[in-house]
Amino acid sequence: MHGANGTGSRRRVRNGGSVAVPINFGPLAHWVGFNLRMAQEAAFQAFSRRSQDIGESPGRFATLTLIARNPGISQTELSQANGRDKSSLTPVVEDLVRRGLVERKRMDSDRRTYSLNLTPAGKKVLTMMTRCARRHERNLDHVIGERDRKRFIQILKRIAAELE
Amino acid sequence: MHGANGTGSRRRVRNGGSVAVPINFGPLAHWVGFNLRMAQEAAFQAFSRRSQDIGESPGRFATLTLIARNPGISQTELSQANGRDKSSLTPVVEDLVRRGLVERKRMDSDRRTYSLNLTPAGKKVLTMMTRCARRHERNLDHVIGERDRKRFIQILKRIAAELE
DNA sequence: AGCGTATAGTTTGGTATCAAACTAAGTAAG
DNA sequence: CTTACTTAGTTTGATACCAAACTATACGCT
Numbered sequence A, B: 001m002h003g004a005n006g007t008g009s010r011r012r013v014r015n016g017g018s019v020a021v022p023i024n025f026g027p028l029a030h031w032v033g034f035n036l037r038m039a040q041e042a043a044f045q046a047f048s049r050r051s052q053d054i055g056e057s058p059g060r061f062a063t064l065t066l067i068a069r070n071p072g073i074s075q076t077e078l079s080q081a082n083g084r085d086k087s088s089l090t091p092v093v094e095d096l097v098r099r100g101l102v103e104r105k106r107m108d109s110d111r112r113t114y115s116l117n118l119t120p121a122g123k124k125v126l127t128m129m130t131r132c133a134r135r136h137e138r139n140l141d142h143v144i145g146e147r148d149r150k151r152f153i154q155i156l157k158r159i160a161a162e163l164e
Numbered sequence C: 001a002g003c004g005t006a007t008a009g010t011t012t013g014g015t016a017t018c019a020a021a022c023t024a025a026g027t028a029a030g
Numbered sequence D: 001c002t003t004a005c006t007t008a009g010t011t012t013g014a015t016a017c018c019a020a021a022c023t024a025t026a027c028g029c030t
Helices: A026-030 A032-054 A058-069 A075-081 A086-098 A120-144 A146-162 B026-030 B032-054 B058-069 B075-081 B086-098 B120-144 B146-162
Strands: A011-014 A017-020 A102-106 A114-118 B011-014 B017-020 B102-106 B114-118
Touching: A026 B058, A032 A058, A032 A120, A032 B032, A032 B120, A032 B146, A058 A075, A058 A086, A058 A114, A058 A120, A058 B026, A075 A086, A075 A114, A086 A102, A114 A120, A120 A146, A120 B032, A120 B146, A146 B032, A146 B120, A146 B146, B032 B058, B032 B120, B058 B075, B058 B086, B058 B114, B058 B120, B075 B086, B075 B114, B086 B102, B114 B120, B120 B146
Parallel strands: none
Antiparallel strands: A011 A017, A102 A114, B011 B017, B102 B114
C-alpha cells in the first residue's frame, strides 16, 4: 500500500510540533513536461512583477520587440513568430494602436493585410521594457549558470521546433 | 536604419518567386524567458493532442497524479504543489467528483478542509493517462538527448524554486 | 468577366487562469 | 467566553488565450 493513509490529516507530529508531510510528486518529479510548466510559470511571474513597475504587461514585450525588428510585419506573421493564434492578436494590436505605440496601415499590394510599425512613443516604451527584461535575464542567467546557459537555450529551441 | 523598410511588403523576389523574409527575433532569440515560453507551449500542445485520444484534458493529469501519490491531500496543498491558485482548483475538483474519479470528504480534525482521494475509476483513468504521458516523455527525451536530460530538468527545477 | 478557392483579419463562444472579496471554521489571548 | 486574527475553500470579475465561423479581399482557371 505504499504506506499511504487515505484518510485523516496529512500532518505528522515531529519535534513536538505538527509538521506538513512533504508532497510526493511521483513520476512528475522527473518528467520534463511538468517541470517545464513550473519553470515557465515562475519565470513569467518574476518578469510580470518587474514589468508592472513600468506599467506594461509582459505579453506586450515580445510583440513590441518583433514589430521593432521586423518593420511592416503583418499580424499573421507576428502571431506565428510569437506562437499565438492570430485571433489573440486583434485586441492586443487594437490596444497598442489606441495608446499610440504602434502604427498600422493597410498594404497597397494586398488590401487585406496590415503593416505594423512602432511609433516613436512605442520605441521609447520598448527601450524601457528591454532594460527591464535584461535585468530579468541576468537574474535567470545567474540561476542557470553561465556554463549551461547556451546548451539550455538550444534544447528549448529544439523542443519548440521539433514538436511543431 | 538596420536596412529596415518600414513600409511595403515584407517579401522579396528570389529564385523567380516571392519568398517570405525570415523573422528577425532580435534579443528574443537568445533570451531564456521567450524560449521557455515557446518550448512549454509546444510541449503542452503535443501532450494535448495525445491526451485527447483518451478524452481527458492535460490539466487533469498532474492533478490526478498528485492525489494518487498523496492520498487525503487538501485542495490548498494540491493547488500549491500544482503551481496554481487554489481558486482555480474549485471547478476542477467539482468536475472530477461529479464524474466519479475523485472522492472528497470533510476532515474530522478540521471541518474546513477537504480530504481528496482517487476512486477506483479515477485510478483507472490515471493509469491510461500515465501511459499516454510516458509516450510523450519518451518523445521529449528523444528531442533533448539522454546525455543532457538530467541536467536540463535540474535547471528547470532551480528556476521554479529560486524565482519563488 | 465569372467562378471557386485561398488568405488576412475579426468576431464569437468557450476554457483556464488569477486576484480580491467573501464565508465558515479554527485558534489564541485576555 | 469573547474578541481578534488566521486559514480552507468558494465566488466574482477580469484577462488571456484558442478554435471555428465569418467578412473582405486576392488569386487562378476557364
